Amino acid sequence: MNTQTAERNGQVWGARARDWAEVQEGQFSAAYHAVLTRAGVRAGTRHLDAGCGAGMAARLSASLGATVAGIDAAEGMLEIARERTPGGDFRRCDLEALPFDDHAFDLVTGFNSFQFAGDPAQALREAGRVTRPGGLVIIMTWGNPEGMEAAALVAALKPLLPAPPPGAPGPFALSDETALRTLATAGGLTPIEVCDVDTPWAYPDEATALRGIGSSGVAVAAASRSGDAAVEDANRMALAPFRRSDGSYRIGARARFLVAAP
Numbered sequence: 001m002n003t004q005t006a007e008r009n010g011q012v013w014g015a016r017a018r019d020w021a022e023v024q025e026g027q028f029s030a031a032y033h034a035v036l037t038r039a040g041v042r043a044g045t046r047h048l049d050a051g052c053g054a055g056m057a058a059r060l061s062a063s064l065g066a067t068v069a070g071i072d073a074a075e076g077m078l079e080i081a082r083e084r085t086p087g088g089d090f091r092r093c094d095l096e097a098l099p100f101d102d103h104a105f106d107l108v109t110g111f112n113s114f115q116f117a118g119d120p121a122q123a124l125r126e127a128g129r130v131t132r133p134g135g136l137v138i139i140m141t142w143g144n145p146e147g148m149e150a151a152a153l154v155a156a157l158k159p160l161l162p163a164p165p166p167g168a169p170g171p172f173a174l175s176d177e178t179a180l181r182t183l184a185t186a187g188g189l190t191p192i193e194v195c196d197v198d199t200p201w202a203y204p205d206e207a208t209a210l211r212g213i214g215s216s217g218v219a220v221a222a223a224s225r226s227g228d229a230a231v232e233d234a235n236r237m238a239l240a241p242f243r244r245s246d247g248s249y250r251i252g253a254r255a256r257f258l259v260a261a262p
Contacts, residue, residue, distance in 0.1 A: 010074040012221045014076030018080070039259075044066075049108075052072050055077070055085055059085050095113065095126065110137075114183075135261075144256070145175055157219060177256070180258050189261065190262075195259070
């Protein structure tokens, strides 16, 4: 377990948690709905969201009748998740050491989270451990970046970021289906299927768009090295091609998720 990685993730992803919750998290809502539908979430489902962020997916799951829990490295995110779903069980901990009993859940999800673990395979082994036989583990990541408009926004920050640790995965490391299936297998899971879903990003104006895309942990890390002004300038330039005549923005994005058995 790499607690240093978890500590760093908690710092950068928690720095602008409110902006993430109010603007950017919802840009992935289509993927959350698709995953919960595929998993058949309903009243009585026991659902753990591993790397739950500000808890949007958990709130959606709870609205379907599920009993929800979530873990994350960022206390700022967890505070919002608790506000949104007071009946949920939200804890700060590492993905690689889940504080739950064996077979405690029917469903474990990871929305763009497992690849940020210090040891992603161990994180998936833990996800499998706490999932009951016959349950599901679902790993969501970015879709194929080729031709994806949102990939341009991710790429815009690359020159501003600190050098990544040796062997650190990039944001699209699991976008390749073979890589995604290989990781699931390495984590002791049995892949069932891979699905893609469009999750277009929409913002009413530039200020909201900058607030949203500037709230990610990646943007915060870039700002810590290169300054807020440099990040805002890079984001503004990357957004420009997607501005519509009314001043709003719409940016194409895709998610990919793998359904696996423990």
